[in-house]
Amino acid sequence: MLISSPNKQQLPAPNLIVSHDGILKGYDQNVLLAQILSDRIPKEIRPLDSLEEQDIESILSRSFGFKVIAEIDGIRLNRNYGLIGGEQHLYRYPGDNLYAHADTASDFANYGSAGIAPGLGAWGYFAPTKQDFSEIDKQRERYYLAVQTFLAPGFAENLVKYRDFFKFRKMLIVNPSTGQAVVAVVGDAGPADWTGKHLGGSPEVMDALGLATGSRKGPVLYFFIDDPKNEVPLGPVKVKGEA
Amino acid sequence: MKQFYSHLIEIESIVVELDKMDLTEEQKVHLTGLIDSSLHHTILDAVLSELSPQDKRVFLNHLQDGDHSKIWKFLNEKVDNIEDKIKTTADDLKEELKKDLKEAKNR
Numbered sequence: 001m002l003i004s005s006p007n008k009q010q011l012p013a014p015n016l017i018v019s020h021d022g023i024l025k026g027y028d029q030n031v032l033l034a035q036i037l038s039d040r041i042p043k044e045i046r047p048l049d050s051l052e053e054q055d056i057e058s059i060l061s062r063s064f065g066f067k068v069i070a071e072i073d074g075i076r077l078n079r080n081y082g083l084i085g086g087e088q089h090l091y092r093y094p095g096d097n098l099y100a101h102a103d104t105a106s107d108f109a110n111y112g113s114a115g116i117a118p119g120l121g122a123w124g125y126f127a128p129t130k131q132d133f134s135e136i137d138k139q140r141e142r143y144y145l146a147v148q149t150f151l152a153p154g155f156a157e158n159l160v161k162y163r164d165f166f167k168f169r170k171m172l173i174v175n176p177s178t179g180q181a182v183v184a185v186v187g188d189a190g191p192a193d194w195t196g197k198h199l200g201g202s203p204e205v206m207d208a209l210g211l212a213t214g215s216r217k218g219p220v221l222y223f224f225i226d227d228p229k230n231e232v233p234l235g236p237v238k239v240k241g242e243a
Numbered sequence: 244m245k246q247f248y249s250h251l252i253e254i255e256s257i258v259v260e261l262d263k264m265d266l267t268e269e270q271k272v273h274l275t276g277l278i279d280s281s282l283h284h285t286i287l288d289a290v291l292s293e294l295s296p297q298d299k300r301v302f303l304n305h306l307q308d309g310d311h312s313k314i315w316k317f318l319n320e321k322v323d324n325i326e327d328k329i330k331t332t333a334d335d336l337k338e339e340l341k342k343d344l345k346e347a348k349n350r
Binding site: 103104105107108109112 | 245255257261272274276
């Protein structure tokens with residue numbers, strides 16, 4: 001009796017616990033990116049050194065599946081790690097108003113309180129008239145950044161070249177604390193150096209980064225996206241590959 | 244969130260009425276959520292009422308995938324003047340909502 005093999009009852013097949021692809025469907029991998037970045041970014045908010053910059057370019061490019069880079073055509077920003085603050089909406093065409101920015105009633109509740117800036121962005125209106133206003137113009141205002149273009153090395157000597165380069169230049173912004181990330185365009189110049197902030201984000205950008213409440217500011221990584229075929233859509237972005 | 248019908252719906256007039264109301268942020272978020280949800284379900288109901296049981300399933304699958312171009316291709320094949328039907332449905336509901344908002348404000 002003792003040496004006979006025990007009667008091992010197998011679970012019926014449908015009850016076997018098996019792993020399958022669906023189990024991780026919808027799982028937010030951005031939190032894993034936050035974990036990886038936590039060891040790589042400096043404790044204080046300062047410009048990255050070249051080794052840190054290369055390391056983070058590589059991590060972000062692998063994570064999101066497009067080329068994330070600090071320098072394009074010899075042009076780079078004054079820094080790629082800094083403090084972002086919340087900006088207001090921008091007028092998109094002559095006659096635009098705050099109410100027209102909402103696609104849904106919830107949009108107004110979420111983003112209307114930011115208000116609308118009295119002046120135009122650095123590039124003027126997004127479209128010359130309401131009739132010319134397109135979906136891409138709408139997306140550009142929704143997901144815009146104010147970047148300190150005027151502090152970029154070489155800006156003063158190459159005003160026209162730099163203006164053309166920065167106008168609606170696509171960038172990736174990442175909140176390293178949470179891994180939340182958004183693709184946005186350079187839609188304005190600022191903030192002034194004395195504010196202590198290094199860039200600004202539209203109400204929708206701040207929301208996508210998880211920085212829309214409280215003081216509406218926090219440290220972020222921000223890099224150019226090398227997207228010559230204009231294939232990377234604007235808006236919140238999820239981690240795709242292994243970081 | 245951009246819906247497949249977002250480009251057909253003018254929400255500005257509702258937002259203007261909402262802004263006239265003295266609401267807390269929490270109330271505003273709650274009320275706007277209800278408005279968006281009412282619009283969404285009324286429009287879905289209008290679309291589904293035009294489709295056969297089999298086509299309803301296909302439409303809902305496209306909706307689940309969030310592929311707006313597939314949704315429009317499918318609806319244009321199956322329903323005549325679907326855009327006009329959606330617009331009319333949304334306009335009728337918006338008028339009712341605006342009336343409700345005005346009444347609530349005057350209470």
